[in-house]
């Protein structure tokens with residue numbers, strides 16, 4: 001991240017705050033809307049199943065005392081029949097309840113995942129720059145499942161366990177209240193044991209989740225950079241990185257198992273103490289004739305049934321505590337607000353003509369120390385091509401982010417046909433303003449779907465016309481399945497230039513009145529860049545185009561060029577005017593011409609370079625700013641040889657190619673589609 005980020009602090013880079021389970025539960029409970037009646041049914045089923053068990057135990061006591069002890073078969077049939085009936089009914093109820101519980105649980109997970117995913121998709125670009133992708137993935141997958149344990153299974157489990165425990169306890173008290181009271185004295189031991197372990201289990205589970213996210217991040221980053229890894233033989237370094245994160249996960253995982261196991265064994269011991277107490281007291285009661293064997297066995301059975309829910313309740317506390325660690329990580333993301341939202345009262349203007357006005361815009365990235373744009377103003381009329389250029393870090397891409405309304409300016413306004421962007425519903429605004437970003441974005445889908453996402457529902461004919469206009473049709477039909485060939489972001493099947501032409505076809509199909517092109521030829525080799533220029537021209541025809549670029553080959557065609565530096569416009573004019581002025585643009589242009597040739601024959605022979613010792617005049621940004629360019633950064637050594645008085649070198653700028661073709665608008669109009 002940039003220096004200013006460090007100065008300003010990072011709004012996303014803090015430890016995940018600890019949240020009590022109750023708060024986490026309240027945060028996600030609203031998502032159970034519509035499912036709550038089913039939760040109630042699940043709960044009723046659980047209660048009925050517990051009632052059936054209770055009745056079965058009482059019947060068992062009856063059978064022991066009347067059929068077994070007295071050896072009477074006649075006393076067997078009636079309670080046995082009732083028992084069987086209750087067991088079958090209980091089984092059906094339990095089956096229905098458990099199946100319904102699984103349905104409710106999965107629906108909740110589905111809903112939660114969509115909710116978080118939808119939220120994440122609205123977050124501003126800097127959120128993704130400051131969060132590791134792998135960590136986000138882990139939050140969207142395993143942490144989402146953890147919340148389910150907290151909200152749905154946790155709730156149903158707690159209610160079922162509480163009611164089962166209550167029934168068995170009431171039945172035990174009903175059988176022998178004094179014996180029950182004696183054993184219940186030991187019940188708090190379960191609670192004490194759970195309490196003793198809960199803090200450590202939460203810590204270890206939090207550490208495990210963080211490590212899990214880190215592992216996914218390392219794997220994701222490493223595979224994403226596989227060429228770098230292999231070319232620089234970074235396998236050991238990457239393995240070490242993975243090992244570090246995996247070791248953290250290993251430690252957390254082993255510790256978690258140890259804690260859970262220690263808790264389990266402790267509970268077993270407590271249970272044994274309780275059972276022995278019951279048998280001891282029971283033996284004494286039978287010896288004094290105050291209790292029958294059937295009663296003692298039934299009592300022991302109730303205890304046997306009572307402990308799992310009591311234990312479950314205590315265990316549930318631990319599970320919920322562990323799940324809270326996942327909830328904290330999700331809440332941290334859900335608390336990040338999107339930087340822009342739909343207007344309360346959207347403007348109802350129709351399709352705009354495409355006049356874009358940036359009026360006195362100042363903008364600073366959230367958490368950044370310095371402003372990225374400072375009082376920026378310019379207007380682009382429908383059909384005009386304006387190039388925004390300038391040195392790296394000047395604020396060019398930030399302009400594109402404001403034009404697409406990824407952010408709102410801190411001061412000033414961006415307007416489309418005189419209407420502030422914040423008054424357009426976001427979906428409509430992005431129909432009117434199309435971005436062709438620097439990195440070619442490809443969906444994991446067919447070529448056809450990749451183009452069609454410019455205008456969902458477009459006919460095959462329209463898709464093909466767009467592909468033809470983007471000079472993509474020919475290579476598409478040569479693909480194994482033509483338009484139905486699957487491509488993906490890492491596809492080696494298409495070259496950078498082909499992917500770019502696919503993106504152009506998509507933009508042509510979208511047919512927006514305003515186009516924002518962010519470095520459309522950057523990263524392409526000379527041949528590929530040349531093949532992209534024609535389709536680009538077709539795309540731009542008749543639209544308001546704002547092209548952000550370092551590559552000044554298209555500059556002669558621009559109606560205006562804005563040179564931006566440190567967030568301000570430092571020069572504006574047409575290509576030839578600016579060259580003639582001999583200021584920042586001229587130096588930029590000259591430095592580019594002296595740099596690596598990147599678009600081959602597109603580069604125009606603008607002047608004969610004659611070495612001259614005259615230093616380039618410094619550009620003054622105003623009070624407090626360094627002269628432009630700062631020594632040694634702007635017009636580097638490559639420019640030294642070509643510095644010369646502006647009037648001499650840029651007086652006559654050719655506007656035709658050597659072969660007589662005019663620069664840029666040299667094409668026949670492309671038929672509209």
Ligand SMILES: Nc1ncnc2c1ncn2[C@@H]1O[C@H](COP(=O)(O)OP(=O)(O)OP(=O)(O)O)[C@@H](O)[C@H]1O
Nearest residue numbers: 002126129365368372391392393394395396397398
């Ligand atoms: N997400 C961000 N958070 C904080 N500062 C940022 C962020 N993105 C960019 N900046 C800063 O804002 C300034 C303008 O950045 P911007 O990306 O607009 O420059 P640029 O002119 O497009 O550069 P380049 O030509 O290298 O792409 C730079 O100082 C940059 O460090």
